[in-house]
Amino acid sequence: xxNIKKSLLLLAAGLMAxxxxxxxxxxxxxxxxxxxVDSSDVISTTAYDEAKYIFYSLPSPVETALILEQxxxxxxxxxxxxxxxxxxxxxxxxxxxxxxxxxxxxxxxxLYEQNQAAIDYLAAVKKLSEQxxxxxxxNDSTIQKIQDNMNNKNKIVSIVSDCYTRxxxxxxxxxxxxxxxxVLVGGWVEGLYxxxxxLETLPAEDxxxxxxxxxxxxxxxxxxxxxxxxxxxxxIAYLFxxxxxxxxxxxxxxTNKVDRKVYAQLTDKITEIRNEYIQ
Numbered sequence: 001x002x003n004i005k006k007s008l009l010l011l012a013a014g015l016m017a018x019x020x021x022x023x024x025x026x027x028x029x030x031x032x033x034x035x036x037v038d039s040s041d042v043i044s045t046t047a048y049d050e051a052k053y054i055f056y057s058l059p060s061p062v063e064t065a066l067i068l069e070q071x072x073x074x075x076x077x078x079x080x081x082x083x084x085x086x087x088x089x090x091x092x093x094x095x096x097x098x099x100x101x102x103x104x105x106x107x108x109x110x111l112y113e114q115n116q117a118a119i120d121y122l123a124a125v126k127k128l129s130e131q132x133x134x135x136x137x138x139n140d141s142t143i144q145k146i147q148d149n150m151n152n153k154n155k156i157v158s159i160v161s162d163c164y165t166r167x168x169x170x171x172x173x174x175x176x177x178x179x180x181x182x183v184l185v186g187g188w189v190e191g192l193y194x195x196x197x198x199l200e201t202l203p204a205e206d207x208x209x210x211x212x213x214x215x216x217x218x219x220x221x222x223x224x225x226x227x228x229x230x231x232x233x234x235x236i237a238y239l240f241x242x243x244x245x246x247x248x249x250x251x252x253x254x255t256n257k258v259d260r261k262v263y264a265q266l267t268d269k270i271t272e273i274r275n276e277y278i279q
Contacts, residue, residue, distance in 0.1 A: 064191040065104075065194075067212065068198050075114060079193070079194045080117075080194070081102065083120040083121050098277065103183070178230055178236050186277060188219065188223060190274060196263075209258065213266065214258070220243060
């Protein structure tokens with residue numbers, strides 16, 4: 001893997017880390033219509049510890065993209081959500097979901113060395129982050145520096161290092177955990193959607209399909225555990241219900257080879273959920 005690819009992958013991972021850390025630490029102002037968790041509904045320290053554990057156990061979009069790239073599956077931008085649609089998201093929930101979705105798309109672009117597309121998704125992520133009031137680090141100046149130094153590994157890595165330095169306060173406060181959870185759902189849904197669509201290009205007998213589908217079953221269980229902790233929030237409760245519907249299908253996946261009908265049902269359901277998020 002060449003230096004530019006490594007740097008962009010680190011950038012995508014660092015970006016997700018800083019977005020999630022700032023959204024959970026209560027930075028910025030919340031100005032739109034998504035309901036906040038009522039102050040009387042205090043989340044226990046034990047629940048926060050559990051949420052931290054679940055967060056760190058969830059695979060990043062970079063990991064998902066890396067597996068597919070290693071399988072030799074070709075890049076196809078038809079599977080990504082157009083960065084040009086960023087202006088249509090004007091509620092906190094839609095912005096947070098699509099922040100996760102665009103972060104996943106950024107990961108895929110970076111891994112497949114689609115440098116210009118990666119820059120476009122970075123700009124979309126910056127815009128949504130600013131609208132949510134959770135991140136001011138990736139400003140116009142920073143994006144310009146990335147554009148000017150695409151062939152300079154050290155420059156890009158220094159930006160990523162700064163991101164990681166700032167990502168130390170994850171889930172220390174309970175003011176904006178619903179944003180972080182929503183970003184996670186968006187990124188995971190997009191990663192699973194892209195994976196299932198890309199896996200359709202492999203022969204049906206390819207065991208890699210079964211491995212990836214089965215692994216995501218465990219990830220979904222973790223996702224449900226995280227959402228349940230914060231499900232007193234109306235928006236999170238809706239996402240929790242959608243993930244439960246997906247789990248109903250995933251419960252049909254056992255230890256043996258994944259039934260092609262079940263695979264099709266999973267693909268249809270995740271496509272339905274994902275298309276609702278990006279509309």
